[in-house]
Amino acid sequence: MNVALESGLKMVVRPIEPGDKPLLVNGLRLLSPESQYRRFLSPKPRFTAGELRYLTEVDGADHVALIAVEAENPSHIVGVARFIRDRERPDTAEFAIVVGDRYQGHGAGRALARLLVDEARARGIRRFTATTLADNAPVQRLIASIARDLEHVIAGSGTRFIEAELAA
Numbered sequence: 001m002n003v004a005l006e007s008g009l010k011m012v013v014r015p016i017e018p019g020d021k022p023l024l025v026n027g028l029r030l031l032s033p034e035s036q037y038r039r040f041l042s043p044k045p046r047f048t049a050g051e052l053r054y055l056t057e058v059d060g061a062d063h064v065a066l067i068a069v070e071a072e073n074p075s076h077i078v079g080v081a082r083f084i085r086d087r088e089r090p091d092t093a094e095f096a097i098v099v100g101d102r103y104q105g106h107g108a109g110r111a112l113a114r115l116l117v118d119e120a121r122a123r124g125i126r127r128f129t130a131t132t133l134a135d136n137a138p139v140q141r142l143i144a145s146i147a148r149d150l151e152h153v154i155a156g157s158g159t160r161f162i163e164a165e166l167a168a
């Protein structure tokens with residue numbers, strides 16, 4: 001799907017594929033330590049082979065990931081958003097997202113998240129959960145923008161657990 005942002009950036013958003021491993025490796029290399037930490041809640045200088053398989057070899061039903069690349073330079077990754085269904089609560093999934101530092105603050109995250117919500121709802125998912133750093137305002141605002149109802153629980157040690165009932 002083609003998505004044009006107000007900033008002028010044109011992205012192509014599509015399901016992630018096993019062949020996207022080099023794109024993810026490069027994307028992580030370009031990600032600031034702060035964004036790495038915010039996404040993975042720990043330092044993440046590189047992916048292991050197992051992590052790369054997990055992140056790119058998804059089943060498209062219980063684990064769905066959308067990747068956004070620049071329309072004019074498809075080797076430039078803009079971001080990735082994913083959900084992983086909770087085995088015990090099949091209408092609930094864990095949400096995670098990352099947008100490259102140079103693309104942040106221009107609506108790419110929100111556009112990706114909205115498309116992911118459509119994919120989630122089509123698979124019977126009604127709720128996203130996320131564990132974020134307590135001071136991660138951008139992702140908290142982003143989740144609020146896709147939620148009908150939002151619950152924040154302080155999880156301690158600087159993190160916040162969020163449950164969001166998805167907006168229609």
Ligand SMILES: CC(C)(COP(=O)(O)OP(=O)(O)OC[C@H]1O[C@@H](n2cnc3c(N)ncnc32)[C@H](O)[C@@H]1OP(=O)(O)O)[C@@H](O)C(=O)NCCC(=O)NCCS
Pocket residue numbers: 034035036038039040095096097098099100103104105106107108109110111130131132136137138139141142145
């Ligand atoms: C969180 C993240 C994906 C948001 O993507 P983005 O493309 O920068 O966000 P958008 O431009 O679509 O904006 C989404 C919301 O965040 C807000 N936002 C963006 N940058 C912000 C900043 N620096 N400070 C405060 N709010 C900010 C926007 O105002 C918007 O909220 P609004 O609709 O209430 O105005 C991106 O910042 C990121 O990748 N961060 C590092 C990884 C991370 O934190 N992942 C989340 C772990 S689950």
